Amino acid sequence: MFADRANIIIRSGKGGNGHVSFRRELYVPNGGPDGGDGGRGGDVIFVVDEGMNTLSDYRHRRKFKAGDGQEGGRRRCHGADGADIVLKVPPGTVVKEKESGKVILDMSNKKEPVVLLKGGRGGKGNQHYATPTMQAPKYAQPGGKAQEIEIMLELKVIADVGLVGFPNVGKSTFLSRVTNANPKIANYHFTTLNPNLGVVDMGNGKGFVIADIPGIIEGASEGVGLGFEFLRHIERTKVMVHMVDAASVEGRDPIADIYAITDELKKYNADILNRPQVIAANKMDAMTKEDRETVMNLLKEEFEPKGIPVFSISAVSGQGLKELLWQVQGMLDELPAGATEFEQEYELNFEEEEGGIVIGHPEEGVFTVEGPKVERMLGYTNLESERGFDFFQKFMKENGVIERLTEMGIEEGDTVRLFDLEFDYYR
Numbered sequence: 001m002f003a004d005r006a007n008i009i010i011r012s013g014k015g016g017n018g019h020v021s022f023r024r025e026l027y028v029p030n031g032g033p034d035g036g037d038g039g040r041g042g043d044v045i046f047v048v049d050e051g052m053n054t055l056s057d058y059r060h061r062r063k064f065k066a067g068d069g070q071e072g073g074r075r076r077c078h079g080a081d082g083a084d085i086v087l088k089v090p091p092g093t094v095v096k097e098k099e100s101g102k103v104i105l106d107m108s109n110k111k112e113p114v115v116l117l118k119g120g121r122g123g124k125g126n127q128h129y130a131t132p133t134m135q136a137p138k139y140a141q142p143g144g145k146a147q148e149i150e151i152m153l154e155l156k157v158i159a160d161v162g163l164v165g166f167p168n169v170g171k172s173t174f175l176s177r178v179t180n181a182n183p184k185i186a187n188y189h190f191t192t193l194n195p196n197l198g199v200v201d202m203g204n205g206k207g208f209v210i211a212d213i214p215g216i217i218e219g220a221s222e223g224v225g226l227g228f229e230f231l232r233h234i235e236r237t238k239v240m241v242h243m244v245d246a247a248s249v250e251g252r253d254p255i256a257d258i259y260a261i262t263d264e265l266k267k268y269n270a271d272i273l274n275r276p277q278v279i280a281a282n283k284m285d286a287m288t289k290e291d292r293e294t295v296m297n298l299l300k301e302e303f304e305p306k307g308i309p310v311f312s313i314s315a316v317s318g319q320g321l322k323e324l325l326w327q328v329q330g331m332l333d334e335l336p337a338g339a340t341e342f343e344q345e346y347e348l349n350f351e352e353e354e355g356g357i358v359i360g361h362p363e364e365g366v367f368t369v370e371g372p373k374v375e376r377m378l379g380y381t382n383l384e385s386e387r388g389f390d391f392f393q394k395f396m397k398e399n400g401v402i403e404r405l406t407e408m409g410i411e412e413g414d415t416v417r418l419f420d421l422e423f424d425y426y427r
Helices: 171-178 226-233 254-268 270-274 289-306 322-334 372-379 386-398 401-407
Strands: 005-011 044-049 063-065 085-089 092-098 103-106 114-117 148-155 163-165 194-201 206-212 239-245 277-282 309-311 358-363 367-368 415-418 421-424
Touching: 005 114, 044 063, 044 092, 063 085, 103 114, 163 171, 163 226, 171 194, 171 206, 171 322, 194 322, 206 322, 226 254, 239 254, 239 322, 254 289, 277 289, 277 322, 289 309, 309 322, 358 401, 367 372, 367 401, 386 401
Parallel strands: 005 063, 044 085, 163 206, 163 239, 239 277, 277 309, 367 415
Antiparallel strands: 005 148, 044 114, 092 103, 092 148, 194 206, 358 367, 415 421
């Protein structure tokens, strides 16, 4: 099965904690703090691999995690940084937030690696918190938190032209005739199970990529048949070629078929119908001259007033193919170069509000007080001294922490946890 979607969980690395230690050397009885900084957590990086054409690497593995930073060490030793994780994806991959389905990142035109999740910063060791009034700080900064999100990878093939039509209208034969593609061809429905890509060489440096989108049937936009699985691959195409069986070999009405396909495209994504369109009336070699003229007149009267040119072709004999291809090339020449790129709809935001204090109540009898402001306070406060503890209590009152804990129902004897420190609460 063609793997063009995958749901995975990605996580950056946690930053390593800073270290608390003091110099212990001969003849230096009161050595200063020498705790080293923690290492930075690894990033989650996406990069386009031109050699990939499916997302099969992500179908059987769900979680991808960068390395955590290591804790700092004694003697100002810096903890090792966590290893980055590089996720390779095929050209045209779109990264979406799983729950909302909104676009986070489109890799179609990305030539350089993209850092999607940043690793946590390394915590500072206690060497950074020495002051003239507190020369032996017993606190080090915790490492920054990891970032984690569940995403959906969705591959939308990068092609200039989308070839659409009901099964058995001759799309695969057409593609094999005008490009270097070699699709499977047989006389039964849904032969094409993958979007086939081919390059049309028009000479003089001109040409384009065309995608044969597997057979679309009525109801495809609601998930009927295989068409629903591949409609997403039409979204990047700049020009649409509707191919119909003009000879009605299977008893189909070509005009009704065009409207049926158009209706499915409109239900899936109405914007697709704003792009230039061409109708290729195929299998003309299977008709008499009079029948050809009758069918072509009907098609032209119906669609050319709407600005959609109609071409008479035979994918088997090659009749009319050159004229059709030059028409498509002319349409593309009037459009902007480069792959169609989807705009970002979902912005990742893992940062805590600067200076914030976050109060939680994770379980009965336990309350947590965290946040950047609390971290900084602990960094310059010696809680083991009477003066330092008085400052700590003043900080908790002035910043509304005590009041908020009271509102949340804290009782005497409950535990208040500030990162790795715990206190019993008494009024």
